[in-house]
Amino acid sequence: MIMQNFxxxxxINYAMDNYLITIVGPTAIGKTSLSIEIAKxxxxxxISSDSRQFFKEMEIGTAxxxxxxxxxxxxxxxxxxxxxxTYSVGQFEKDAISKLNELFTNHNHVVMVGGSGLYTNAVxxxxxxxxxxxxxxxxxxxxxxxxxxxxxxxxxxxxxxxxTYQKIDIDNHQRLIRxxxxxxxxxxxxxxxxxxxxxxxxxIPIKIGLTADREIIxxxxxxxVDIMMENGLLNEVKELLEYKHLNALQxxxxxxxxxxxxxxxxLEFAIEEIKKNTRRFAKRQLTWYRKDDEIxxxxxxxxxKQLIIDYINQRK
Numbered sequence: 001m002i003m004q005n006f007x008x009x010x011x012i013n014y015a016m017d018n019y020l021i022t023i024v025g026p027t028a029i030g031k032t033s034l035s036i037e038i039a040k041x042x043x044x045x046x047i048s049s050d051s052r053q054f055f056k057e058m059e060i061g062t063a064x065x066x067x068x069x070x071x072x073x074x075x076x077x078x079x080x081x082x083x084x085x086t087y088s089v090g091q092f093e094k095d096a097i098s099k100l101n102e103l104f105t106n107h108n109h110v111v112m113v114g115g116s117g118l119y120t121n122a123v124x125x126x127x128x129x130x131x132x133x134x135x136x137x138x139x140x141x142x143x144x145x146x147x148x149x150x151x152x153x154x155x156x157x158x159x160x161x162x163x164t165y166q167k168i169d170i171d172n173h174q175r176l177i178r179x180x181x182x183x184x185x186x187x188x189x190x191x192x193x194x195x196x197x198x199x200x201x202x203x204i205p206i207k208i209g210l211t212a213d214r215e216i217i218x219x220x221x222x223x224x225v226d227i228m229m230e231n232g233l234l235n236e237v238k239e240l241l242e243y244k245h246l247n248a249l250q251x252x253x254x255x256x257x258x259x260x261x262x263x264x265x266x267l268e269f270a271i272e273e274i275k276k277n278t279r280r281f282a283k284r285q286l287t288w289y290r291k292d293d294e295i296x297x298x299x300x301x302x303x304x305k306q307l308i309i310d311y312i313n314q315r316k
Contacts, residue, residue, distance in 0.1 A: 019205075019316065020100065020109075020205050020206070021112070022112045022113070022120060022206065022208065023035050023112070023113040025210035027282050029211065031210055032063075032113065034208075037305045050116050054087065056080075056081065060231050093127060096112075100123075117289065118168075124201070131185070133182060133185035161179065167191075167287060169281060171280070171281070174250070209297040211297050225253075225278065257270050
């Protein structure tokens, strides 16, 4: 049993039998259903790297797998923490690697699925090292956010580091402020600290991507938002209104409905904003993933299960 994050030379032969099948792609493309089919075929379990699905209180708006789907295959890191908890990508990396070490004692394959590129990359490649930044910079940026909103900060990041601006979820205020504080505190672009070097894990990654024409992706997103509203998203958000200041709730699908509930916008406008912001998020997801040449892409509507299983077996 390997109980360490890194592979030593003595472990190489053992580790070569471990495969982490990672399924990525834009939101609403069908990653959940595919991951279940692949996990069933290999008689294994699923790790979620979708940071929005970690929270117990957020179900409808994060498209958590339904009860029936969760009953078919055992999932990990689905609604495992509270919105009141502090949880970082670094902690997720440690927890996920620990869980993978455990799972690989009984399985040669494990499936990881999710739309959070940063969290997926942390498991596959580890995290980049950033310099320590004066805490007053973050405080000032947070004050600016309260006073003038996100748009000026987004424009500032665009000027300081266009590469990062085009890559990260700029509507996520945590990631926006993190990138800006590095730029301001070091005088260098945030992207210049991304080494793109991988650490050795005790598994071989096999990366699968689902995609479609942009119009199809956008239509699927619009339909998903309508279904979420029909399934009670507004009521879910009402229950969370008093906690709207928490970091976990600064996300698409929740912040727009908070604005509606506080009479800032109409419900119709809020729904259209959710659709628009989700489409923007999907675009950034594709930008992130397209830069990874190791991802094998499949059209979302192909008879993809057997195609993908054949591809996985060829990679072994």
